[in-house]
Amino acid sequence: MNRPIRRPSTYYGMGSLARDPGAGRDVSYETFVKTNAVRAGVPVGYIAAPDQIDPDAPPAVARVYNGDWIADCPEPDELCRDAVIVDPAWPVFCCTRCGNVSLGGKWRRLIVPAPEALQTIEALLAARPFDPTRNWFPRESIADLTRENQQKGLDPDNPPEPEPGPPDPGPRLTVRRL
Numbered sequence: 001m002n003r004p005i006r007r008p009s010t011y012y013g014m015g016s017l018a019r020d021p022g023a024g025r026d027v028s029y030e031t032f033v034k035t036n037a038v039r040a041g042v043p044v045g046y047i048a049a050p051d052q053i054d055p056d057a058p059p060a061v062a063r064v065y066n067g068d069w070i071a072d073c074p075e076p077d078e079l080c081r082d083a084v085i086v087d088p089a090w091p092v093f094c095c096t097r098c099g100n101v102s103l104g105g106k107w108r109r110l111i112v113p114a115p116e117a118l119q120t121i122e123a124l125l126a127a128r129p130f131d132p133t134r135n136w137f138p139r140e141s142i143a144d145l146t147r148e149n150q151q152k153g154l155d156p157d158n159p160p161e162p163e164p165g166p167p168d169p170g171p172r173l174t175v176r177r178l
Contacts, residue, residue: 005122005134006068007087008032029090036084042099050092052106059109060093062086064125067134071110075102088112117142127154 060071073080073095080098093110124145125134
């Protein structure tokens with residue numbers, strides 16, 4: 001059984017638009033970002049709407065780490081450099097730790113693979129039974145991932161069953177660099 005590569009909706013029951021189980025209302029990725037930023041200490045109302053994008057800001061770049069879509073915050077090291085979970089369906093980025101502090105709360109572009117490549121990357125990684133092997137960096141081609149899977153005898157249409165291990169601990173904590 002292939003497990004999908006995780007996005008915020010995997011952990012929080014929401015996609016680009018889904019239901020907030022506690023409030024019974026629609027919740028977007030924007031709400032996810034703003035809520036988690038406030039929990040991290042970003043002032044309420046600091047983060048702009050996602051259509052407020054700074055076109056000159058360095059973009060964030062999506063990658064897969066340990067089975068999660070993430071992006072490193074492009075803020076200078078002294079301001080942030082956190083890595084946060086992202087949704088490749090939303091090609092914009094706002095750090096849930098610093099709120100894009102150098103941009104005054106505006107969003108920045110998120111570089112994601114083209115839709116067809118994204119599907120292929122997710123399928124190749126989903127064939128891998130263990131999270132620590134489910135990684136992709138933009139410098140890696142689909143041919144690289146395919147070759148790695150072939151070397152390990154993995155077939156996306158017939159993945160091996162993962163060996164029993166400890167139960168999944170649930171959402172992972174974000175590791176912050178000091």
